[in-house]
Amino acid sequence: MNSKNELPLVLYRFDQPSARDEFIHSFGNDFELLLCESDIEAQAELEKYGQKISAVLVEQDTNYSSLLELSKALDPHRMCILIHNNIGLNEVVSLLEQGAIDKCFAKPYDCHVIRSEIYAAHMKVQPRFQAGTRESRVDTRYHALIVDDEPLATHYLKKQLDKLNCPCEVIVADDAVEALALFRQYRDSLALVISDQRMPGMLGNQLLTEILNHNPNIIRILTSAYEEVDVALNAVNEGQIFRYIRKPWNAEKICSCIETALAEFLSKKGQMVEQQSLLDKQFQQIVLNREIALFECLGNEVDAYAGKGSLQYFFDSLMDVQTLPPTLSSLRVSEESSLERELVSVFSHAVLTKLTKASKQAEFTKANLLRFYEILSELVQGTVTQFITSNEDPVGAEILTSLQQLLESSGLGFGALELAHKNGVVMIKTKIDKGISTFKHIFSALTRLTPQMIEQQSSTLMLVLVVRHLGGNIVIKGGKQEFLISISLPSMGSQNNPLC
Amino acid sequence: MSLNPANNIRLFLTMTQRIYRDVLLHDLINQEDIDLVGESSSGSETLSLLSACSPTTLIIEENLKDNDGLTISEMALEQNPSLTIILLVDSDISHNRLSIYHDSGIKSVVSKTQAIHDLSRALNYTRSGQVYIDAERYRLIPGQATVKEARGNIEKLNLLSDREQQVAMLIAQRMPVMEIATQLGVSYKTIHTHKERVLTKLDFRRLPELILFMKRLKIQKLQESNLL
Numbered sequence: 001m002n003s004k005n006e007l008p009l010v011l012y013r014f015d016q017p018s019a020r021d022e023f024i025h026s027f028g029n030d031f032e033l034l035l036c037e038s039d040i041e042a043q044a045e046l047e048k049y050g051q052k053i054s055a056v057l058v059e060q061d062t063n064y065s066s067l068l069e070l071s072k073a074l075d076p077h078r079m080c081i082l083i084h085n086n087i088g089l090n091e092v093v094s095l096l097e098q099g100a101i102d103k104c105f106a107k108p109y110d111c112h113v114i115r116s117e118i119y120a121a122h123m124k125v126q127p128r129f130q131a132g133t134r135e136s137r138v139d140t141r142y143h144a145l146i147v148d149d150e151p152l153a154t155h156y157l158k159k160q161l162d163k164l165n166c167p168c169e170v171i172v173a174d175d176a177v178e179a180l181a182l183f184r185q186y187r188d189s190l191a192l193v194i195s196d197q198r199m200p201g202m203l204g205n206q207l208l209t210e211i212l213n214h215n216p217n218i219i220r221i222l223t224s225a226y227e228e229v230d231v232a233l234n235a236v237n238e239g240q241i242f243r244y245i246r247k248p249w250n251a252e253k254i255c256s257c258i259e260t261a262l263a264e265f266l267s268k269k270g271q272m273v274e275q276q277s278l279l280d281k282q283f284q285q286i287v288l289n290r291e292i293a294l295f296e297c298l299g300n301e302v303d304a305y306a307g308k309g310s311l312q313y314f315f316d317s318l319m320d321v322q323t324l325p326p327t328l329s330s331l332r333v334s335e336e337s338s339l340e341r342e343l344v345s346v347f348s349h350a351v352l353t354k355l356t357k358a359s360k361q362a363e364f365t366k367a368n369l370l371r372f373y374e375i376l377s378e379l380v381q382g383t384v385t386q387f388i389t390s391n392e393d394p395v396g397a398e399i400l401t402s403l404q405q406l407l408e409s410s411g412l413g414f415g416a417l418e419l420a421h422k423n424g425v426v427m428i429k430t431k432i433d434k435g436i437s438t439f440k441h442i443f444s445a446l447t448r449l450t451p452q453m454i455e456q457q458s459s460t461l462m463l464v465l466v467v468r469h470l471g472g473n474i475v476i477k478g479g480k481q482e483f484l485i486s487i488s489l490p491s492m493g494s495q496n497n498p499l500c
Numbered sequence: 501m502s503l504n505p506a507n508n509i510r511l512f513l514t515m516t517q518r519i520y521r522d523v524l525l526h527d528l529i530n531q532e533d534i535d536l537v538g539e540s541s542s543g544s545e546t547l548s549l550l551s552a553c554s555p556t557t558l559i560i561e562e563n564l565k566d567n568d569g570l571t572i573s574e575m576a577l578e579q580n581p582s583l584t585i586i587l588l589v590d591s592d593i594s595h596n597r598l599s600i601y602h603d604s605g606i607k608s609v610v611s612k613t614q615a616i617h618d619l620s621r622a623l624n625y626t627r628s629g630q631v632y633i634d635a636e637r638y639r640l641i642p643g644q645a646t647v648k649e650a651r652g653n654i655e656k657l658n659l660l661s662d663r664e665q666q667v668a669m670l671i672a673q674r675m676p677v678m679e680i681a682t683q684l685g686v687s688y689k690t691i692h693t694h695k696e697r698v699l700t701k702l703d704f705r706r707l708p709e710l711i712l713f714m715k716r717l718k719i720q721k722l723q724e725s726n727l728l
Contacts, residue, residue, distance in 0.1 A: 007645055024647055030635055035649040048709060112635070113625065119633040123595075125602040206507070206628075213582035213629040238628045324574050329603035336596055411544055411566065437544060439571050447600055450568045481575075 007032050008054035008122035013042045013067055015060050023059070026111045031118060042067050046074055054122040055079035057114075059107075068100040079121035083109055092232045093244050103237050126328065142191035142265070144168035144258050147179040147207065148223075149199045153249070160251035167262050168192070176202035176210075183211060191265040192219035192258065194245070197231050205231055208239035216240075217268045219261040223247060283326035286334050287443050290343065291315060294442075297348035301355055306465040314464045315443070318457065320478030323444040330445035342449055347442055350458040358398045358466055369489075372396035373426055379414035399487075402463040403428070406485075409456035410437040426489040435482030436460075463487070509627055512538040512555035514546045514572070515588070516565050520612075524559075527616040534623070543567035547575055550583075557584040557623060561612075570604060577605045584626045586619070588612050598637060608632040656713075659701045667694040671707070672714030 010031040014020045020035055027033065034049070036042035046053065056071040056078060068080045082095065082104045095101045103117055144166070148154045154172040161170050168191055173179040176199060183190060193211055197204035208220040222235045225247035235241045242261055245254065295311065302311045333339050378384040379400075387400055407416055416434035420427045430436065440446060442457050460476070463485070467474040472489040511534050515521045521539055529536050538553035540546045543564045550558070558576060562569040573585045586608045587601055593609065601609050607629065608622040618634060625632035657665060663684075670680045681691045704710050 020649075028647060029645050030639070032645055033647045035647060044713065112621065112632075115635050115638075116625065116631065116633045119635075119638045120602070120631045123599045123602060123633070125599070125631050209628050210582055215581070238630060324578060327574075327604060329600040332596070332603065333600055409566075411542075439543075439567060439575055447570050447574075447604060448568050450571075452567060 008118050009034065009049060009052050010118060011036065011042060011045055011049075011053050011056045011071075013037075013039070013056070013058045013060070019059050023057075027115065030115050039067050039070075043070060046071060051075055051078075053078060055081060055118045057081045057083060059083040061085055068095070069098050072098075072100055077124075079103070079118060081105065081114065081117065083107060087229060087233075089227050089229050089232060089244075089246075092229060092236070093246070096236070096241070096243050101236065102240070104233050105237070106233070141167075141169045141189070142262060143186045143189045144170050144262075145173060145179060145182055145186070145190060145193045146170060146195075147173045147176065147193065147199070147204070148196040149174055150196075157249055157251060157254065161255055161258070164251060164255045166255050167259055175199050176207045179207055180210070183214070187215075190215075190218055192221060192242075192261045194221040194223055194254070194258075196247075197222060197224040197228065197235075198226065203231075205235040205239050205241075208235060208241060212239050217265060217272060219265045221245060221257065221261065223249070279326050279328065279331060282331055283445060286331075286340070287319075290340065290443060293340075293344040294348065297344055298351055301352060302461075302465060305355060305359060306468040310465055310468050311461075313468075314461050314476075317464075317476035317478060317483070318441050318460075319443050320476075321438050321441055321483050322478070322480045323438065323440055326445035330447050333447050339446060339449055343442060343446070346449065346454055347458060350454050351461055354398075354402075354458060354462045355465065358462065358469075361398060369396070369426075372400070373421065375400065376414075376417075376419060376426075376428070380417050380419045382413075382415055385413075398462065398466045402459040402466065405455060405459040406436055406463065409452060409459070410435075410482075412436075427487070428489075429486040430484045432484070435479060435484050437482050439481055460485075507533070507627070509534045509623060510537045510554065510556045511535065511623075512540075512546070512550065512553055512558045514540045514543070514558065514560040514564070514569070516541050516561060516563070524616070524619070528620070528623075531620065541565070543569070543572035546572055547579070550576055550579060554580075555583065557586065557626070559586045559588060559619070559623075562587055562589045570601065570606070573606055574604055581605075582629060584629055586610055586622050586626060593637075595638075598633070602631060602633070608634070609637055610634070611637070656702060660698060664694050664698050664701070667691060668698045668710060668714060671695060671698075672711050674711070 008031050010027070011034045012020070012023055013036045014023065015037075020037075024033065024035075034045045034053070036045055042056075046056070053075075056068060058067055058081070068082060071078055071080050076099075080100060080102050082101050083106075084091075084104065085107050087104065087106070092104065095104070105114060146154050146157060151172070151174050154174075158170045158172055169189075171182055171186065173182050176195075179193070179195065183193070193208065195204040195207050199207075202210075204222050204224070208222060211218055211220060219242045220235075220239055221243045222232065222239070222241050223245040224231065232244045235244070242264065243257055245257065294315070299311055303309075375384075375387050379387065387397075403417070404414070407413055412434055416431055418427075418429050418431055436456070438456070440450075440453055442453070464474050464476070467487050467489065470490055472487060474488075475486045477484045477486070511528070513521055513525065513536070515524070518541065521541075525536060525539075528534055537555050538549050540549060541564075543560075543566050546558070546560065558573070560569045560573055564572065569587055573587065576583055576585065584607045585605065587606045587610070589609055589611055591613070592611065593601075598609060607626040608631070610619050610622050614634075614636075618636075622632050622634065657668075660668060666684070667680060670683070671677075675683075677691050677695065678688055681688045684691070699705070699707075699710060702710065702713065704713070
C-alpha cells in the first residue's frame with residue numbers, strides 16, 4: 001500500500017506548450033508532475049518510476065500516441081486518461097478495444113473531476129464487494145443479456161449467436177425494466193450485458209451504470225446505431241464500459257466480443273474470489289488474536305465470578321451473530337490503526353468496572369427475589385417505566401440494569417420482554433420479533449470503535465455473568481444482525497422460594 | 501435498484517440534530533434536480549426507512565446517537581449496492597481514514613464545516629455512482645508538489661562536459677571502469693569521479709538508469725550527435 005501522505009505522481013504527455021502551462025496551472029498544487037513532450041521521454045519516465053506513477057494523462061490534438069497502451073501493458077492497474085479536443089467515435093471504439101483508456105475527457109476539462117479520479121486511483125479505491133454474489137458458484141453456463149427495444153432484431157441475433165455456439169446462454173430484454181428484472185433473476189450467472197443506447201425509459205448508458213453499481217464484475221457493452229461520441233464517452237467515464245459496438249450488428253463480431261468479455265469476466269471474478277478468500281483468512285487471524293487478548297485481560301476475573309467457561313460461552317454466542325463480512329477497509333483499520341489495542345483495553349475496562357460493582361452486591365434472599373420479580377413485572381407491563389438501584393441492592397439490580405442497557409441499545413424497552421415463573425424458576429426472554437439489533441460486535445469486521453457497541457456488549461456479558469453467578473441459565477441465540485436472549489433464574493427450593 | 505429516468509437525485513438525509521438538517525435542506529432542496537424523499541435522526545430508523553423511500557443518495561452524519569454513520573452506510577449498501585452515500589464528518593480526517601471510508605463504499609466525504617457549495621458539488625459528481633474526492637480533503641496533510649519536465653535527451657546530455665559524455669557513452673556500452681580508464685589514458689579514480697558526476701548531473705541514482713538513458717539517446721539522436 002502506498003503512503004497516503006504523498007501526492008500522486010502523474011505523468012503528463014502534451015503536444016502544445018500552452019496545454020502544458022494550463023495543466024500546470026490547474027494541477028501544479030495537487031500532484032507531483034512529470035511533464036513529457038515526446039513518447040520516448042514518457043516511456044523513459046514510465047520505466048524509471050514504474051508503479052510509483054499513479055496516472056498517465058495524454059493530451060494530444062491528433063494521432064493518439066501509443067503511450068496509454070504502453071502504460072496499460074506495463075501496469076494494467078494504472079489509471080490512463082485521455083484529454084481530447086475533438087475525438088471521433090472511431091478512436092473511442094479503437095481505444096476501448098485496445099483496453100487503453102479508463103477515462104476520456106473533452107477540453108475544456110473539469111479539474112475537480114480529473115483530480116478526484118487521480119486521487120481515487122492513487123488511494124486504490126476499489127469497488128465494494130457484493131456479499132450476495134461473491135461466493136456464488138455456477139455449474140451451468142454463464143448468461144449474456146442483450147437489451148434492445150427492437151425484439152425482432154434481438155431475437156434474430158440470439159438465434160444467430162446460438163448457431164455460432166456462443167459461449168454464453170443468450171437472454172434478451174426489450175427495455176431497462178425487463179433487463180433489471182433479468183439481472184436480479186440471473187444474478188449468479190450473468191457475465192455480461194450488451195445494451196442499446198436509445199430505449200424508452202432508462203437509456204443504455206444509465207442502465208449499464210446501474211448494473212456497474214450493483215455488480216462491478218459484470219462486463220458492460222454499449223451498442224448504438226447513432227454516431228454519439230458524447231454518449232460513448234459518458235459510458236466510458238461513468239459506466240466503465242468494456243466495448244462500444246456499432247449497429248448494424250454482425251453476429252460473428254458480437255460472438256467474438258462475447259468470448260473476450262467472458263474471459264475478462266472470469267478473470268475479474270477469479271481475482272475477486274481470491275482476494276476475498278485472502279481477506280477472510282486474514283480476518284480469521286484478527287478474530288483469533290482478539291479472542292486471545294480478551295481472554296488474557298478478562299479470563300481470570302470472569303471465571304472467578306461466574307465459573308469456568310462463562311467467557312468462552314459469551315464469545316461463542318457472539319460469534320454466532322452474523323454481521324457484515326470483512327472488507328478491505330476493516331482489514332486496513334485493524335492493521336494500520338490502534339483499533340485492536342483500544343478494543344481490548346476499552347472493552348476489558350468496561351467489563352471489569354461493572355464486574356467490580358456486581359461483586360460488591362448482596363446475593364438474592366427470599367425477600368429481594370420477590371421484590372426483583374415484582375419490579376420486573378411492573379416494567380414489562382409498563383406500569384412503571386423506571387427503577388432505581390444503589391450499591392446496596394442485590395445482584396438482581398445488576399440484571400435489571402444490564403437488561404435495560406441492552407434493550408435501549410436496540411431502541412427497545414422492557415415491553416420487548418416476556419416474563420414467567422414456573423416452579424420457582426423465573427423465566428425472562430426477548431419476544432421472538434424483538435431481537436437485540438447488533439450491526440457490529442466485538443468479533444465483527446470493525447472500521448470504528450463506538451461507545452454504543454462497547455456498552456451493548458459489555459452489558460450482554462454482564463448479564464451472562466450475573467445469571468451464571470446466581471446458578472441460573474442464559475441462552476443467547478444469534479441471528480442475522482441480532483440476537484435473542486432467554487434467561488432462567490434458579491429455583492431456590494420450594495421451602496424458601498417466594499414464587500412457589 | 502431504481503428506475504429514475506429524470507435522473508433527479510432522490511435524497512435521504514440522516515442527521516441527529518433537526519436544526520442542522522433544516523439548514524442543510526433549506527439550501528439543497530432549492531436545487532431543481534433534488535427531491536427530498538426522507539429524513540431521519542437515527543441510524544436504525546434510516547435503515548428501516550430506506551427500502552420504502554428508495555433514495556438514490558443518502559447523506560449521513562458520521563456520529564449518530566445510536567450507531568456510527570459508517571456502519572449504517574455499510575448496512576445500507578448491503579441492502580442497495582447502487583445507493584450513493586455521502587458521509588458528513590465533524591472535522592478534518594487523515595488520509596488513512598479517507599481511504600477507509602472510500603473502501604467501505606462511501607462515494608464522497610464532506611466536512612460539516614465546509615460550505616454548502618462543496619456538498620452540492622459532491623452531490624452532483626456522485627449522482628451516477630462515481631467516487632468524488634475533494635482536493636481540500638485530500639490535501640489535509642499537504643505534500644510538496646513538484647513539476648519535473650522531461651527535457652529533450654540531447655538537452656540533458658548538454659549538461660555534461662565532453663569528457664563526461666564520453667565516459668557516459670562507454671559506461672552505456674557496459675565497459676568496466678578500469679577498461680575505460682585504460683582506453684582514455686587516465687586513472688581509475690578519475691573515471692570513477694566522472695561517473696559520479698554524470699549520475700548527479702542527470703539526476704540518476706543507479707547505473708541502469710544511465711544505461712537506459714543512453715540507449716534512448718542512441719535511438720533518438722545518436723547518429724546526428726556524432727559523439728562516438
